[in-house]
Amino acid sequence: EFHGATRRARLLPLDELDSTQDLVDAREPRRFRGELEPLDPRAGHIPGAKNHFFQGNLDDRGFFHQPRALQQAFMTTLGKLPGSETVHYCGSGVSACHNILAQVHAGLDEPRLYCGSWSEWSADESRPAAQGDG
DSSP states (O other): OOOOOOOGGGBOOGGGOOTTSOEEEOSOHHHHHTSOOSSSSSOSBOTTOEEOOGGGGBOTTSOBOOHHHHHHHHHHHHSSOOOTTOEEEOSSSSHHHHHHHHHHHTTOOOOEEOTTHHHHHHTSTTSOOBOSOO
C-alpha cells in the first residue's frame, strides 16, 4: 500500500532556474539536439543541459536497470553522480519524472523537477535555445 505526500520543495519554478545547476533533459536525443520538434514552438534544449534519454533507464524487459548500472549511466551523462540539486526536465515534465525515479532507484539523492520543462522554456523567444549535443 502506497501513501504519497506532496513535496513542493522538489519542484523548481522557472524563476529559480539558473545556469549553474546541473540540468538533465529526458527527451529523445533527436529532440534534445534540435533535429526534430513535433510539439513545441522551437527545437533544441536549455543551454548547459545534458541529455539522459529516459528509456535508457530500462532493460529489454522494460524494468529499471540495477542501481549500479543506473549510477554508471548517470555518470556517463553528467561526468559525476547526480545529487539533490540536479534538475530534471523534458518536454512537459512527465518523462523527467522517470529519470527522477531512476535516480532514486539507483540509491542517489532525490533531485528536483523543472515541471514547466522545454514547453515553458521554448515558448518565450527571448530565452536561448541550444542545438546539438552540447
